[in-house]
Amino acid sequence: MPGNLLRELWLITRLSFRPLSFFMASMLSTAMWLVVVLLAIAWYGGDISQTARFLFWGTAVFLIFSEQTWGAAMFNTLARTGVVDYVVASPEKLHAYLFASSLAYSVVAAPGVLILLGIYYLLLGELPPLAQPVYFAVAFVIFVTATALLVSLFTLLFIRLRNPNFVANALQWAVPLSGGMIPPTAMPPEAAQFFLLSPFHYVIAPVVYSTTGVWLADQLTTLALGAVVAVAFYVLALYAAKSAVGRYRATGNWGVE
Amino acid sequence: MRAGLYLALRLSLRQYGVLLSVSMLVPFFAALFYLGGWAATGGRADPNKFLYQLVGMVLLVMAQSASSNILWNIYMLTSGGQLEYLAASPSRPLVVLLAFYLVDLIVVGLGAAVMAAFIIATMKGPFFALATLFATAVAAVTSLPVVGLTLVLTYFLPSIRNPTPLSTILSVAVVFFGGVLYPVTVFPEVLQRLSHLLPFAVWAEFARSVALSLQAPLRQFGLLMGYFAYFALGLAVWGLLMRRLRRSGLHHAW
Numbered sequence: 432m433p434g435n436l437l438r439e440l441w442l443i444t445r446l447s448f449r450p451l452s453f454f455m456a457s458m459l460s461t462a463m464w465l466v467v468v469l470l471a472i473a474w475y476g477g478d479i480s481q482t483a484r485f486l487f488w489g490t491a492v493f494l495i496f497s498e499q500t501w502g503a504a505m506f507n508t509l510a511r512t513g514v515v516d517y518v519v520a521s522p523e524k525l526h527a528y529l530f531a532s533s534l535a536y537s538v539v540a541a542p543g544v545l546i547l548l549g550i551y552y553l554l555l556g557e558l559p560p561l562a563q564p565v566y567f568a569v570a571f572v573i574f575v576t577a578t579a580l581l582v583s584l585f586t587l588l589f590i591r592l593r594n595p596n597f598v599a600n601a602l603q604w605a606v607p608l609s610g611g612m613i614p615p616t617a618m619p620p621e622a623a624q625f626f627l628l629s630p631f632h633y634v635i636a637p638v639v640y641s642t643t644g645v646w647l648a649d650q651l652t653t654l655a656l657g658a659v660v661a662v663a664f665y666v667l668a669l670y671a672a673k674s675a676v677g678r679y680r681a682t683g684n685w686g687v688e
Numbered sequence: 689m690r691a692g693l694y695l696a697l698r699l700s701l702r703q704y705g706v707l708l709s710v711s712m713l714v715p716f717f718a719a720l721f722y723l724g725g726w727a728a729t730g731g732r733a734d735p736n737k738f739l740y741q742l743v744g745m746v747l748l749v750m751a752q753s754a755s756s757n758i759l760w761n762i763y764m765l766t767s768g769g770q771l772e773y774l775a776a777s778p779s780r781p782l783v784v785l786l787a788f789y790l791v792d793l794i795v796v797g798l799g800a801a802v803m804a805a806f807i808i809a810t811m812k813g814p815f816f817a818l819a820t821l822f823a824t825a826v827a828a829v830t831s832l833p834v835v836g837l838t839l840v841l842t843y844f845l846p847s848i849r850n851p852t853p854l855s856t857i858l859s860v861a862v863v864f865f866g867g868v869l870y871p872v873t874v875f876p877e878v879l880q881r882l883s884h885l886l887p888f889a890v891w892a893e894f895a896r897s898v899a900l901s902l903q904a905p906l907r908q909f910g911l912l913m914g915y916f917a918y919f920a921l922g923l924a925v926w927g928l929l930m931r932r933l934r935r936s937g938l939h940h941a942w
Contacts, residue, residue: 456853463860468721471741471869475725475733479874482728554876613724619731 439523439531440538447502447539455542461497462546465490466554472613480555487559488642489612491547492635495540496578497603502536503586504599510590510685519676526672529586533579562644566654570637573657577634580664581606587671591686611636616645623647633657691779692787699788700795710749711799715807718742721869739811742804743820743899744868747892749800750827751862753792754834756855761788762842763851775930782926789835793828800824808899816900823899830894833887833915834862836922843929846938862888887915 448454469483469490476482509515518528551559561567585602589595610631615623626632626647633656640646646653679685718741725733762785765771774781801824809817841854848854863869865879866888872880883889894908 452848453850453853456856460856460860463864467860467863467869468724470874471721472724472728474870474874475722475737476729486728553879554874556876613727617730618727622727622731 439528440535443532443535444538458543459546462543462550465494465547466550484560485614485617485643487551488639491544492638493607493612494543495537496607498540499533499536499578499582500599500603503582504589504595506586507589507595515685519679525676526583526669529583530579533582537575561642563641566641566650569654570641573661574634574638577661577664580668583668584671587675606631607635611639614639614643615647630660633660692784696788696791700791708799710796711803714745714800714803718745739808739900741869742807743896746800746804746824747827747895748863748868750797750831751834752859753789753796754831755838755862756859757792758785758789758838759851759855761785797824797828819902820899823895826898827895830891830912833918836919839922839926843925866892868892887918
């Protein structure tokens with residue numbers, strides 16, 4: 432199983448980089464758009480560099496999640512052209528394949544994050560803060576795993592829709608924003624408390640908190656809850672994939688055809 | 689020009705729903721930035737900055753028409769083989785492209801401007817609504833340097849074969865360096881200089897001064913006229929491209 436996962440990861444990553452000029456242009460423009468958004472929001476603060484410091488890692492998180500979501504939206508075409516039929520016919524489990532493909536799109540976002548770091552350095556003359564590197568590493572692993580599982584679920588929704596672009600666009604904003612992409616610790620306290628109710632908060636915001644060193648709730652509890660949310664997403668993805676395969680075997684289509 | 693306008697209008701009317709929805713995105717994104725600013729600053733966001741970004745969003749829509757949309761229109765004409773027909777007809781291809789741009793501005797740009805003008809009128813008074821519409825007309829006329837820069841890039845289309853990399857980079861450069869959503873003074877010195885080499889920032893600043901301060905700064909007007917060199921360059925490069933296509937006979941076999 433890990434070997435299969437790695438093979439899928441390699442195949443999807445390799446495919447996504449082609450053609451390289453298109454890929455690099457797309458990454459550069461995505462990173463620049465995100466810097467535009469970051470500056471447009473940070474400009475409201477009195478000290479633009481201080482606000483940008485708070486917002487940077489949220490922007491990086493958005494870039495990774497956005498890449499995963501649009502990768503999932505592409506499955507609509509793969510279902511229509513019969514590629515997903517081959518996945519079901521292969522010995523690979525559908526949920527493992529979807530998880531691997533979402534992970535691969537996180538890897539594909541890496542050059543974009545590097546470009547984002549480069550532009551940030553060019554603008555502010557320093558690298559963004561990383562207050563708690565160990566917590567950051569743990570939070571980042573939880574974030575990538577949980578969002579890859581969540582996006583696996585989205586994939587199974589997208590392959591039932593004729594045109595998933597609108598839903599993908601809404602989800603790529605709704606999940607990071609409700610998850611604390613803009614750090615709730617910078618918000619008025621009465622608004623910040625609402626984030627504690629969102630399951631996405633426990634998988635997204637810790638990445639941002641660990642870089643600023645300011646947390647909304649207890650650090651270890653937040654990280655532990657993040658791991659619980661990731662496990663819940665795994666169970667849901669497994670169940671949804673099994674149901675989708677069952678439905679496909681019964682009806683012969685995925686819903687989009 | 690008349691033939692081009694007719695063609696562009698017919699195509700636009702087929703998708704007017706999509707085009708009008710772009711107008712709705714103008715206040716939506718400006719409000720989203722304001723909300724982001726409100727959240728990131730602990731609830732202390734300046735409404736004047738919202739108005740700055742609202743006008744900026746209208747300019748962004750116009751800039752996308754002048755950059756990305758023109759590149760895609762050229763691609764549409766070339767991939768379908770229509771460019772060859774246009775080159776052989778009395779309607780000149782460049783005039784048809786400019787007609788497409790004009791219709792784009794009227795349908796999308798005007799829709800966005802009306803939405804922004806309505807909001808500005810409620811916040812600053814009805815006179816500013818007229819000023820916003822006038823500023824949009826000024827921005828439309830003075831956007832030709834941006835069109836010129838796009839025409840320069842079209843020279844590379846036959847070798848790249850797909851406008852995606854060119855259009856994505858150009859459209860984000862307009863916004864990034866254009867002072868559309870934030871003033872270019874937030875940049876370090878080097879990036880500010882680079883920004884002033886391009887025609888976007890002065891263009892946006894001039895239109896915004898008209899809309900929100902009821903002023904037309906003469907110094908910026910002089911600079912704006914200077915940037916028209918980009919339009920002249922664009923026309924020259926377009927002429928070279930058409931000559932190259934005529935000689936090779938490959939108008940559409942990309």
